[in-house]
Amino acid sequence: MNELLLPSAKMLAMPQRSTADAATRRWLRDLRAEGETHDEAVARLRGLLLRAARFEVSRRRPALPQLGGAELDELAQDAADDATLSVLRRLDDFRGESRFTTWAYKFALLEAAVKVRRRAWRGRELPVEPETWGSFEDPGAGPEERAERALLLSALRQGIETALTPHQRRVLVALALDGVPIDVLAERLGTNRNALYKSLHDARRRLRAHLAANGFTGDGLTGGW
Amino acid sequence: MGSPDLNLTLLRLLGPAEPELGCDRCFAELDRYVELQLAGSDADRAVPGMHAHLAGCPACAEEHESLRALLELEGVS
Numbered sequence: 001m002n003e004l005l006l007p008s009a010k011m012l013a014m015p016q017r018s019t020a021d022a023a024t025r026r027w028l029r030d031l032r033a034e035g036e037t038h039d040e041a042v043a044r045l046r047g048l049l050l051r052a053a054r055f056e057v058s059r060r061r062p063a064l065p066q067l068g069g070a071e072l073d074e075l076a077q078d079a080a081d082d083a084t085l086s087v088l089r090r091l092d093d094f095r096g097e098s099r100f101t102t103w104a105y106k107f108a109l110l111e112a113a114v115k116v117r118r119r120a121w122r123g124r125e126l127p128v129e130p131e132t133w134g135s136f137e138d139p140g141a142g143p144e145e146r147a148e149r150a151l152l153l154s155a156l157r158q159g160i161e162t163a164l165t166p167h168q169r170r171v172l173v174a175l176a177l178d179g180v181p182i183d184v185l186a187e188r189l190g191t192n193r194n195a196l197y198k199s200l201h202d203a204r205r206r207l208r209a210h211l212a213a214n215g216f217t218g219d220g221l222t223g224g225w
Numbered sequence: 226m227g228s229p230d231l232n233l234t235l236l237r238l239l240g241p242a243e244p245e246l247g248c249d250r251c252f253a254e255l256d257r258y259v260e261l262q263l264a265g266s267d268a269d270r271a272v273p274g275m276h277a278h279l280a281g282c283p284a285c286a287e288e289h290e291s292l293r294a295l296l297e298l299e300g301v302s
Contacts, residue, residue, distance in 0.1 A: 003244045003245075004244070004245060004246070004247050005244050005245060005246050005247075005250070005273065005274040052295060055291070055294075055295050055298075056291050059291060059294070097256070097257040098256035098257045098259075098260045099256075099260065099301070102256040102259065102260055102292070102296060102301070103256040105256075105292060105295055105296075106252065106255050106256055106288065106292055109288050109291045109292055109295070110252065110288055113284070113287060113288055113291070117284070149231065156238060172238065175237070176234070176237035176238045177234070177237070177238070181283075181284060182248075182282070182283070182284045183284060193248045193284065194247050194248040194249040197247055197248045197282060198247060200240070201240065201245075201247075201281075204238065204239055204240040204281075207238060207239060208239055211239075
């Protein structure tokens with residue numbers, strides 16, 4: 001049965017890596033210090049996170065063709081600022097199971113990726129109807145395959161229309177069919193990524209059950225459902 | 226069965242078949258998971274449900290790819 005895993009007791013009780021590398025120990029010591037040592041460590045951290053944020057913005061640049069270099073760098077600077085605050089606020093959450101820099105990088109990558117996705121969708125209306133139905137024509141498919149596909153698409157459409165709550169339908173259609181980034185939809189709906197993914201997960205589970213109830217066993221379908 | 230577009234849409238609609246982590250747990254485990262991958266360890270065994278989540282959540286998958294690429298660029302293994 002498909003399910004969302006909760007953290008197990010084993011995962012939560014996992015011991016800290018006993019031999020944190022010297023660089024990690026230095027980061028933690030300096031960031032927890034006071035005065036000049038702390039300030040210098042925060043400045044080093046911010047520089048580290050800016051490098052990661054610029055890396056991410058550069059990777060996602062095709063999503064923002066309208067922005068010039070200065071605007072893109074401003075976005076990376078904002079992401080580095082927010083990530084620095086997040087790292088400092090959550091320093092006690094660091095479990096020593098990776099290098100400190102690896103742990104810190106993920107905050108910068110997240111902040112930068114979210115900012116790029118939201119900027120790319122700024123001012124765009126969210127689609128209210130599925131935009132990709134009907135785009136599955138395969139000229140190479142034989143009559144039997146086309147008939148199977150038509151039945152499957154019909155069952156999917158019916159499942160989306162009848163088996164989901166209005167919220168689940170909106171989330172599934174936006175994320176899975178219309179390509180709305182999850183962070184953009186979360187912002188528009190006033191929620192967060194984790195809660196929205198839970199709704200998506202529940203919708204997918206209902207849709208799977210609908211297909212199974214209508215005789216679709218999943219044999220030969222991509223995704224292994 | 227089906228064209229690549231249909232297969233991709235099916236994956237997006239139906240998600241992974243296996244149990245998976247949520248986005249918050251994915252983020253909490255991401256640094257450890259990527260370092261284990263780069264070290265050649267069995268990251269999927271160490272973090273059950275991560276692989277399935279990355280298949281079902283494009284945003285988390287992008288951030289996983291970015292962290293891995295950044296560490297590779299820095300020569301972390």
